[in-house]
Amino acid sequence: MNLLESVAVLVAGFLAGTINAVVGSGTLITFPTLLALGVPPVTANVSNTVGLVPGSFSGAYGYRRELRGQRDRVARLGVAAAAGGVSGALLLLVLPEAAFAAIVPALILLGCALVLLGPRISAAIAHRRHASAHGGPQLLAAVFAVGIYGGYFGAAQGILLVGVLGIALDEELQRINGLKNVLAGIVNLTAAALFIVVADVQWQVGLLIAIGSVVGGLLGARVGRRLPDPVLRGFIVLVGVTVSSWLIFT
Numbered sequence: 001m002n003l004l005e006s007v008a009v010l011v012a013g014f015l016a017g018t019i020n021a022v023v024g025s026g027t028l029i030t031f032p033t034l035l036a037l038g039v040p041p042v043t044a045n046v047s048n049t050v051g052l053v054p055g056s057f058s059g060a061y062g063y064r065r066e067l068r069g070q071r072d073r074v075a076r077l078g079v080a081a082a083a084g085g086v087s088g089a090l091l092l093l094v095l096p097e098a099a100f101a102a103i104v105p106a107l108i109l110l111g112c113a114l115v116l117l118g119p120r121i122s123a124a125i126a127h128r129r130h131a132s133a134h135g136g137p138q139l140l141a142a143v144f145a146v147g148i149y150g151g152y153f154g155a156a157q158g159i160l161l162v163g164v165l166g167i168a169l170d171e172e173l174q175r176i177n178g179l180k181n182v183l184a185g186i187v188n189l190t191a192a193a194l195f196i197v198v199a200d201v202q203w204q205v206g207l208l209i210a211i212g213s214v215v216g217g218l219l220g221a222r223v224g225r226r227l228p229d230p231v232l233r234g235f236i237v238l239v240g241v242t243v244s245s246w247l248i249f250t
Helices: 003-022 027-036 041-062 071-094 097-126 137-152 157-168 173-198 203-224 229-249
Strands: none
Touching: 003 027, 003 041, 003 173, 003 203, 027 041, 041 071, 041 173, 041 203, 071 137, 071 173, 137 157, 137 173, 157 173, 173 203
């Protein structure tokens, strides 16, 4: 990998970390970047997951004020997220590479759709008045299912998490966003741990994404937590339209 390619991956990691902290669709930037540089699809996905782990937790750290009082939730839902992440990672490793290459376009389109639908989900959350304080078995199952998706590919898993958490929990959007960052980090961490042991990780790529995503995660949290809900939703629309259009028309 030459200097220009390394800079491209570093910048992609920074943008992914920033967007993940605010929205949750950074993989739609890093994954296509790696593919464009000639990294095989499965190796790109594995290396991307490993690289985004530090950025997930730097984004969560940036939301530490909004996470106060949510320790029990993190512990309870984190188990479901971890189990889902491992399950999704195992699916990635068990299925043949040809199957993954065939599934990727559908996953990217799904991720784009989730990004575009994000503001509608957030609006529905804002108008919900009878959600429970801690969620129930349905929320555990939903977080587990999102974890499977995140461990397998992960594009826009943050949008999914915001959706299911917001439907089940009676909380402000910013506190839900902070919780989303922690759970997405747990999914990425458990999947990455498995990948490091048994999969082919391209460490130069992973390190560059990690460096970029850490800085981006801190910046994204700093910006995102200060945005009023309408502005945050508007940013989600902007990111979704831009990324989706780029993927569809290039």
